[in-house]
Amino acid sequence: MPSVTVVGSGIVGLTSAIILQEKGFEVTIVAKECFDKTLSSKVGAIWFPFEIEPKEKANIWASLAYERYQNDIEPKNGVTFIPFLTAYNNHSNNDWTQTLPKGTVRKAKPSELPKGIKMAFISIVPLAEPRLYLPYLFEKFLKNGGHFEEREIKDIKELAALNTLVINCTGLGAKNLCNDEDLQPMRGQILRCKKMNTPSFADSTKKGALSYIINRSNDCVIGGTDYDNDWNRNVEASDTTLILNRLKAIGYNEAPPEILEEIVGLRPKRSPVRFEFDDNFSNIFHNYGHGGAGFTVAWGCAIELAELLTEKK
Template sequence: MKARKVTVVGSGIIGLTSAIALQEAGFDVRLFAKEKFDFTLSHKVGAVWFPYTIEPRKKVDRWAAVSYARYEKESEYAAGVSMISFLNAYKDLKDEEWIHQLPAGTVREATWDELPKGMKKGLIADVPLTEPPLYLPYLFDQFLNQGGSFELRTFSSLEEIASQDSLVVNCTGLGAKALCKDEDLHPMRGQILRAEKLDIPSFADPTQKGALSYIIGRSSDSIIGGTDYDQDWNEEEDPEDTSRILSRLRGFGIGEPPKILETVVGLRPKRSSVRFEFDRDFPSVFHNYGHGGAGYTVAWGCALELAQILGNSKTSLDGIAGKKK
């Protein structure tokens, strides 16, 4: 039987994992994007598996758990994937539902001497770290080696996307705002500092809205963050944000200021809830976007569930062709 065709639009972490999961499910996949993966938001971020809140909560917990398992397996062979010890500050343990999605014994309470200065409570877990400059090329090459095709292409409307002679998966991130006229989708601006590698355990403190703070130690550098400003379209470096980030770093008891290699700004695609569904008006289109600051955390969970949904879907190429007549 000839493999069913699927077109994935978008080459960030959501698009690449979706494309590969569909290939693994037996689909013939082509990938369209207005820019290659190394020019996407996904290439800019720290990309640690991190319980940064997005909705719907129950689905997100499931997607995150599936992604954790995939990354844990990939850490044995995939470029840029490793398991690291990560400390996450919290206020109320009952709000930390993510801990129940991890393998038993993975999470523990941080001891007082493990907490950075000023942090009152924290949880420590071994979590996946994916380094985008290494992992995204690995995924892209895997996709091509498994028979996938890639083409730079810009779409101006959802109608144009739906006109493809295949099922289509919309993984365009913030670009879906214009394509889908999605008023719920908006940017959450992130500014981070890429610094020389610091001899400091990786941690995050998301307890203060507008003052998201973290350090992620990678193989050859460290990522220091950050900001989480809603409805902020500014993609230029803000020197005041850099000062705030470094000031918060000092507040955690970090002594000497790090040598900053690069300042990076990206706009996360945030919605009240991840859009993960078939389009009502264009039934050949499945939407997979709006993952906010948790794209890497849930990417594989969404991708594998997507492949299962499309594999079981009654939508066929004959049906699509019939609607176009």
């Protein structure tokens, strides 16, 4: 049985590991922290192609992931399909709407639009709640015979020495690991609140003014921010106020949301996603830089990755 080491335990690392196991690889995950401390554990995790390039590949990966989520619904694993309103304008990439199954996407009626949003799609999309889905994936990985080692890799030479085949899914950590100048943080601050009686939506039409609500089974995520090249990991009261003011601006006039937690995460933004073998270390395959679309494309990337590696076996 061929052996492979996946570095990183977020959604990209876990999905890569599981797909490779399904293709007959013996897989070890090495990560500086377990899945519950990664960026993936903090996000809203709705299927939404956001801040990811190239769009052609992203749409293919997202479509493959959509199909995988359809077959990955199990009791209490956090995967559901929900209506999601997505704002767009004349400059938006709407190609993703063409990849969805027939009957799952339509243009929103004027009466369905939140205040300030002029055009939007309503689609039925996967929601994979991290607090349920990541433990489910990790347990599946272990049941499939996987091994996990908590260890920080310092440089690319140490990365290459891990195995005859290494998959680099370190997200933003790849900036220092690979000296990648193209990889930058996109800072996101969100509010985890008690569930709200309002539809889930996202408006990313204005850079620097990202706004969304994602209702989940036991809570709600309200966002957010999309600040490029911002390394600030601290919760900022000014951003919390900004998020709440944007909520009011769309016409939400009920009681203020009950905030359970304020969260900051740094998305790994790169143009394009690095999905390739390393030029200098031929045993390393890079799979990082998925921006704000990790849960949207991770399964698709993993599927293509496994096909590439299976051809090389």
